[in-house]
Amino acid sequence: MTLVIGLAGTAVALTLAARRVVFLYKIAASGQPDPERVLRVRREPKADVQDQVTEVFGQRKLLKWSLAGIAHAAVMWAFFLLITVYLEAAVALLAGLDAHIPGLQTWGPIGFVQDTIALAALAGLIVFAGIRIKNSPKRIGRASRFKGSHLGGAWITLFMIFNVIWTMFFFRGAEHASGNLAYGKAAYFSYLVGQAFEGLGHDTLEALESVGLLLHIGVALVFLVFVVHSKHLHIFLAPLNVMFKRRPDGLGAAQPMMSDGEPLDFEEADPEEDVFGRGKIEDFTWKGFLDMATCTECGRCQSQCPAWNTEKPLSPKMLVLDLRDHALAKAPYFTASEEEQGKFTDEQKAAMEVDKPLVAEDGVIHPDVLWSCTNCGACVEQCPVDIEHIDHILDMRRFQVMIESSFPSEAGVMLKNLENKGNPWGMSETKRLEWIEELDFEVDVVDDKISKDTEYLFWVGCAGALEDRARKTTKAVAELLHIAGVEFAVLGPMEACTGDPARRLGMEFVYQMLAQQNVETLNEAGVKKIVATCPHCFNTLANEYPQLGGNYEVVHHTQLLAHLVETGKLTPITPIEENITYHDPCFLGRHNKVYKQPRDIMATVPGVRTQEMHRHKERGFCCGAGGARMWMEERIGKRINTERVDEALSTDPDTVSTACPFCLVMLGDAINEKKNTGDAKESLEVVDVSQLLIRSIKGTAEDKKPVTAE
Known part of the structure; x- marks a missing residue:
């Protein structure tokens, strides 16, 4: 019995x-094919074994x-x-x-x-x-x-x-x-x-x-x-999701637009035939469906999301769950043959959410959810089963921007400026060299080919050349390289925006136009090594340009400066007696795992006392500018930069340091607001770590206390 x-x-x-x-x-x-993931598993079996040991069995x-x-x-x-x-x-x-x-x-x-x-x-x-x-x-x-x-x-x-x-x-x-x-x-x-x-x-x-x-x-x-x-299907699916995850050092590049497993060729693409991003649930790849089914609903992504933490509607977890629930409801329809689909009644189709739009106010995902994302990567970093939230958000944005022409109106100005002027602010390309006039030494500007004696091309970036606060970083880095004897050159008017704002917004066409132009310029100039001050430029040049044939050795300025200090080519001397808290830029930290070098630079400056914010390094909090949000208004909830500055102020700093021009602007704006309300001391400022280093090396470290005439 x-x-x-x-x-x-x-x-x-x-x-x-x-x-x-x-x-x-x-x-x-x-789901749509994603052959590269399968090929990568075959090419890198050792990496997969390591991931299974550390993440599945080791619960890293x-x-x-x-x-x-x-x-x-x-x-x-x-x-x-x-x-x-x-x-x-x-x-x-x-x-x-x-x-x-x-x-x-x-x-x-x-x-x-x-x-x-x-x-x-x-x-x-x-x-x-x-x-x-x-x-x-x-x-x-x-x-x-x-x-x-x-x-x-x-x-x-x-x-x-x-x-x-x-x-x-x-x-x-x-x-x-x-x-x-x-x-x-x-x-x-x-x-x-x-x-x-x-x-x-x-x-x-x-x-x-x-x-x-x-x-x-x-x-x-x-x-x-x-x-x-149930959600506990992750017991069986988590090892598979870990196996087929992307394996960059950090969060890696945004993925190119794919249709039927092949990169989308915009010159020959047909919106009626090809898949432009994700306009309906059937457009997701099999890995997208695997992500949805693997979600454990633990909420670690949600707890770290800057949008969710500032009362915005985006929860990475609930976005994945909403997609999963919709996929399960609609699956009997989109997995059926055309003949079988024709037999479903209107009532059955309604129950299966056949006509429910993917992104709409009455859709599966509300537009405010989609546009709240800063691409900071906190969700992907924290997810214990390696769900790739940013990829899915970006793909849905691509459809909204390129097919529906639906995106925040202010971002449209940025796109027009990128197309017409090659920078988000719409300034003339001739202004890219104005910062050089403020230096007391000459900077080599590439005319045709980069000199054989030039070690690095200094990628100044749009903000570094055109935004007043970021220019200070640009000049500081240029001076430091000059003092250290590093031969460098700039492109000047030949440099255009890397295309990061367009790509992160979802306008892949504009990104590719700018990226291909830059790759052609760099390759023709014979550039091999690049140093960039903007983490967004750094990430795009290092991780995304290889998709278009641009393969360069790219370093962030904090990496290069830390090396120059370590090798004795730069020696900070003058004490800076200040309490300094450092803000990790998302595209430098989580996206590229550069946490040590900026802190190393500050540690070598005499007198500096560092105090970490509660959320730092892997759990650092975004400034609010990523994901093209630098050019969008923040109308819902508390401003992300205000939340971050509140956290910085809790350390009672004399200075807030960072290593990104976007962060300089966002944190600086929030601090100025705090000064206006009397919640921050007037002497508080936001500076790049390179500015701290040049102050100490040149002996220009200043006491911030007001000086009274005697």
């Missing part, structure tokens, strides 16, 4: 689970959240190790309660590990329950990372895992009491539970063992069916 019940239950559960898996596979298989990202990470690691390893207990259960079901696999089911240390990891998992469940109660959205609202998650499913999961654990000890306790548990006292907790059954008759013990066996197997089967219908 035990065998019949066990096999019948297993057959039913596996059938239900298999039907769901086939349904999910059909959804993924219907989750362990950044100490207590929750340890609890999750315990539960995850219980999932792996307790498979051996289910192997025991299968043997007992098929071969009899007294049957054992020699070695595996008789060696004491295995029983010890099984009991220990089960108890660790139980402790993990208690931690999870405490975290969910403490961070309940009912208690703390938006501050909860679980806001918007399917909370009922999470509690069911905790309950089911608890059932797995107690049925295991019930089954093994009865097994020990009947003499069928070969681990002896090594399986110490099973042995302890078994003491409760002492004194019962043999038939009673066998009955209890059979009941425990069926309960243990039954819980697992019910849990399996539940998992494939």
Whole structure:
């Protein structure tokens, strides 16, 4: 009877689970192809093994959240190790309660590990329950990372895992009491539970063992069916999502526009035939669908998102969940043949959300959600299962901009300026050299070919050449390179915007126009090495231009300056007696993992006292300018730059330092507002780390206290 019940239950559960898996596979298989991911896995098997070891088995990202990470690691390893207990259960079901696999089911240390990891998992469940109660959205609202998650499913999961654990000890306790548990006292907790059954008759013990066996197997089967219908599908999909993730050093380049697995050729593209971004759920790639299905709803992305933290509607988590829910609703339609689609009634189509727009005020994603993103990368950095939120947001933006012509109106001015003048402000190209006139030495301007004696092309950037505050950084870097004896040159009027604002807005056509122009200029000039002061330029030149044939050795100015200081070519001397807090630019930090060098520069300046903000390095908070938001009005919630400056002010700084012209502008504007309201001291300023270095080297470090005439 035990065998019949066990096999019948297993057959039913596996059938239900298999039907769901086939349904999910059909959804993924219907997605746009993404052949490069498969090819990369084949080319880099060693990298995949490393990722599986560190991220899946090692729980690298989750362990950044100490207590929750340890609890999750315990539960995850219980999932792996307790498979051996289910192997025991299968043997007992098929071969009899007294049957054992020699070695595996008789060696004491295995029983010890099984009991220990089960108890660790139980402790993990208690931690999870405490975290969910403490961070309940009912208690703390938006501050909860679980806001918007399917909370009922999470509690069911905790309950089911608890059932797995107690049925295991019930089954093994009865097994020990009947003499069928070969681990002896090594399986110490099973042995302890078994003491409760002492004194019962043999038939009673066998009955209890059979009941425990069926309960243990039954819980697992019910849990399996539940998992494939819930967010806990990540138990099986997370390793796959980690396997097929992009593997840059940082967040990497924005992906080129693809249609049917091939790069989109704008000269031959047909909006009716080709896929321009993501205009409907069917346009997502199979990796996009895999991302949606893998989301654990943990909310770590949400808790770090600058938009969500300033009362804006964007939650990276809820964006993925909304896409997932829509995909599941519409899947019966878009996975069906044209003939089958024609048979659906209007009521069925409405239920399947066939005509629901992807991005619209009444659509799956509200436009305010889409345009709130700063591309800061906090979501991707924090996601424990490597979901690529920015890629999906960018692809939806591309469709809105290039096909629907729907985007914030003020960004249209920026696009026109890029097309007509080659910079976002619409200034004349001749103004790109005006900063040189303020120097007391000559700067080589590339006319045709770069000189053989020139080590670096100094990519000044639009802000560095045209924005007054950023010009100070440009001049400081130029002076420092000159003092260090580094031969450099600039392009001057030949330099155009890298196209980053256009690409991050979603206007890929304008980006490619500017990028191809710059690549042609750089290649014809024979440029090999570039130093850039703007992290956005740095990221585009280093990571995205290779997509168009522009392969250069690109460094950020903080990397080069730190090297020059380390090698003794630059020596800061004059003390700067100030308390300084450093703001990590997103495109320098999270996108490219440059955290150390800017701090190294400040550490070499005598007198400087550094104080980190609460959110820094990997968890740094955005200034609000990324994702082309530098050229869009911020009308919803608190301004992101104000939130960041509030955090900076909590360190009581004399100076806020950074390493990005956009951050200089955004933080500077917020500080000026604080000065106007009396919330910041008048002497507080925002400077680039290069400005601190040049002050100390040239001996121009100044006391910021007001000087009174005697």
